[in-house]
Amino acid sequence: MLLGPPGAGKGTQAQVIADRLGVPAISTGDIFRANVSGRTELGLQAKSYMDAGDLVPDEITVAMVKDRLAEDDAKGGFLLDGFPRTIAQAEQLRDSLHELGQALDCVLELVVDEDELVRRLSGRRVLVDGQWVQRDDDKPETVRHRLQVYREQTAPLSGWYDSEGLLTQIGAIGAVEEVTERAMSALETCGGARPDGPSAG
Ligand code: ADP
DSSP: OEEOOTTSSHHHHHHHHHHHHTSOEEEHHHHHHHHHHTTOHHHHHHHHHHHHTOOOOHHHHHHHHHHHHTSGGGTTOOEEESOOOSHHHHHHHHHHHHHTTOOOOOEEEEEOOHHHHHHHHHHOOEEETTEEEOOGGGSHHHHHHHHHHIIIIITHHHHHHHHTTOEEEEEOOSOHHHHHHHHHHHHHHHTTTOTTOTTOO
16 A cells, blocks of 8 residues: 655556556545546535545545455455545554455555645646646645645554554655656565565454
8 A cells, every 4th residue: 555645646656556566556536536527426425525635534435445445356456545544544444454355565655745745736737638737625725734634644654554564665756767666676575574474463
């Protein structure tokens, strides 16, 4: 799984790394945005939280991820991007994976300082229906709020996964390809380096 603040490049790296590993990249942000554009019930529930830069409530998010992880293409492994984002989500993820006979092998944290994050997010444009637009939640006030939410609710996961022996941190400043190479070398060692294997603990 990829951990890191908004703007760290998780989405970009998730696509490339998942391709290289031959597993699906599961991004809760992408699933929410697809549901918002498709005007589904889930999209309607999530939209106001996303627009405000707040987290979508755990029960909605966890149920959605559980369904996704139960799909066939996730049986041989998967890469999580943007989930979990709270300790409660992490606990429920561990339990769901246990039920599926799986466990996380590795948590990669993308480390970027906050000035760089603000620069990246306020300059970010995404392609929607052939047009480059600013995501509503990339507006400066919302960006500051998302970073605060990250510090308060998500950053504690770093210590949590470190104490489980799963965490590797990599610097995520530099060219996309350089960061991918750092990520791939980190992945080679982290999962296999634990003597008791993924199901221990
Ligand atoms: P970023 O990492 O740039 O903030 P994401 O696409 O991962 O972008 O998330 C966008 C928004 O989607 C979040 O601000 C939040 O509202 C919602 N979201 C995504 N993942 C989660 C999650 N695991 N728990 C709660 N809300 C989430």
